[in-house]
Amino acid sequence: MRDERGYPTGLRCLVMPLWRARTHGGAGHPLALDKVELATLLHLIEALFGHGWTPKDKEPTPPGLLAGRTGKGAATDRLGLLLMVLNTRTSGWLQLVGGSVKKREGRGAATLARLLGCSPSGARKVLARLTEAGVVARQHRETSTRMRGRGRVMLLPVARAYGRRLASVEAVSGAGSVFSARPAGAGGDLAPTVEAGALGTSGESEAETASEAENPARPAGAELHTVHAQVVTPVVPPQLDCGFSGEGRGGEGRRPERVCAREDQAVDDETAAAGTGSPVAGDGPLRGEKPKESRVDERVGQRAAGAGAGGRPKAPGWEKAQRQRRVALPDDLRLRVALGPVSWLWERLSGWQQARVEETARAELASLEGLLALPGGAPRLLADRLTDRLAETGGEALVDNPFGWLTGRGLVRRPSCSDRRCDDGTRLDTGGDCENCGNVVHIRRARRAKTAARIERELPHLGDDERRRVLEERLREQAAIEAEDQVRRREQARAEKARRDAARAAAAEHSERERQAAAAADAARQALACEDCGQQQAGGLCEACGYRRRTEALVVEAGMVAASWSADLADQADVDAVAADVRASLAADIERARRGFLDSAPPGEMAADPIGTASVLAFGALRAVEEALPELRSSALGRLARTEEAEAEARRAYKTEQGRRWFRHNPNGVDAVAAATKAADTARKRAAEYLLATRLQQLREQAAARTELATRPLNDDTAVIA
Known part of the structure; x- marks a missing residue:
């Protein structure tokens, strides 16, 4: 498709499977889609793994969740994510297949294998890669007996699209694989194999997520006595929580932060601090405890009801500020992709802090867009930066001050040289090592070797310690000289910029004077009479x-x-x-x-x-x-x-x-x-x-x-x- 000047503006393609389905397949063909259905499917594909683009005079389309996924298995991962999204309910949980499944793979891998038409072991690898990409979360339901219940698979994009609360699910999914060593319904392995029909025949239903009180005493089909591990493991997967007193430390064996750490949070049904019971045991008692609550717990509950979760009086307007904050990430898809790795830190911010972090993230995205050759990659680049900074810190649980960490360390660029495209020695536009940083290191090494050779020639009698001291002194002198030279060049650049600005202002003033003179001359000419017939106000000629x-x-x-x-x-x-x-x-x-x-x-x-x-x-x-x-x-x-x-x-x-x-x-x-x-x-x-x-x-x-x-x-x- 070309415009009036002959330049190409579009491309018309004939998709043969759709054309055959529409012309020969009949109304019951799976690909016999009307225009609205096809547009919805294409929009879904764009949101999942579209590369993103910025059309002229239109809103930009951000890259999809798997836009940066390349290499071996990328096409299989995209197809698997699309099929799982199409078979997921509005709650975000995938409809799992029924029947017997292998112990190693689990029911989620068996479901994905049925969708892809591959082996369960291959589907397990695809599911692991999607979990690592942050689009799939795997979890086991908690039971009243604290046994590992039925396995579940959540599609995080679907859950976020419907506004589901994902804090606990994302924390569990980030801790590693949570597949049970013995899948739910293990007793069915001994029963005759039943060919499952449609997806979700014996999977998890909507009613199963209603409340924990409806769970049976043990998972469906589990044996009377479970096989214990050789070492003690947490009752539930490690939760990246706020470090309450009495909370499990997880598998890392770290010391708890402090007893009263963040116990002064607001009593809110959306925060973990609002609950008075143990997040591990649920509603049931712990081992060695009595079912009846102690008087100390009653007093703590009364004090929490009167003064807040921490038992301290709060300043006026504190509850209002806590209510105004947003638990979920911003609605802007670019910000959701960029701040995805720090979603748990986002929930710990107040409303004012969230607004400041959002402004900082938008400014950084605009700065990154100006450095990249292809538009649309800034959100994923900023998300990778936050992931690397979290890895340096040791994880979200070790961040004591989320607002200060995000604005002072996580979102800011740390150049190792004078190149604007450098961030921690990495080129932002190419993703490779910064050549300028390598040049700086090479120059410094060459200077050090040259200085050491000069000292060796001038002072050959010096010992090693004395030679090292003289070398350091001369290097410091050279660094001071270079700093002075840099200041001088900076002053010259500032003076040159001022001169250019003055020249530009003078040129603009001269142009304005010429425009005013031309306007005055034109007005005077318009007031002249016609030279031939004498008509007034004819500009010299009617x-x-x-x-x-x-x-x-x-x-x-x-x-x-x-x-x-x-x-x-x-x-x-x-x-x-x-x-x-x-x-x-x-x-x-x-x-x-x-x-x-x-x-x-x-x-x-x-x-x-x-x-x-x-x-x-x-x-x-x-x-x-x-x-x-x-x-x-x-x-x-x-x-x-x-x-x-x-x-x-x-x-x-x-x-x-x-x-x-x-x-x-x-x-x-x-x-x-x-x-x-x-x-x-x-x-x-x-x-x-x-x-x-x-x-x-x-x-x-x-x-x-x-x-x-x-x-x-x-x-x-x-x-x-x-």
């Missing part, structure tokens, strides 16, 4: 007189064109006679055009606007002369083409073309004669045009000479002769 001047010039030009072939150019009287005949013919044409207008126009309208009527009549005369001039020019070219000069030029061109080397073997053949005739006609036309231009130039020079002679003032000698 419209009707302008048309008359152009008409007179074209009449003179038409007379010269006619005289170029029909008159003797050396005889001025003959030239004037031909010009007079042409003027009379054109005057007749002008009169006919004038009569036609007067007959068609109402008399009252012409009397009401005499100036407009004069302009229309003058324009009609100009159009009549313009229509007659091409005919006179064509007639002159035809007559001049039959002159002796043109015929001689045509004969020479004919012989030249006939004597070409490819016509020498048969110069009188059909092809040779046709080519020679065409060349002769072209030469004849060129000769006629040249003769017309030459004769018109001669006539103009003669007319200019007569005009100069007529306008020259008479001197004394001329007056005596006269």
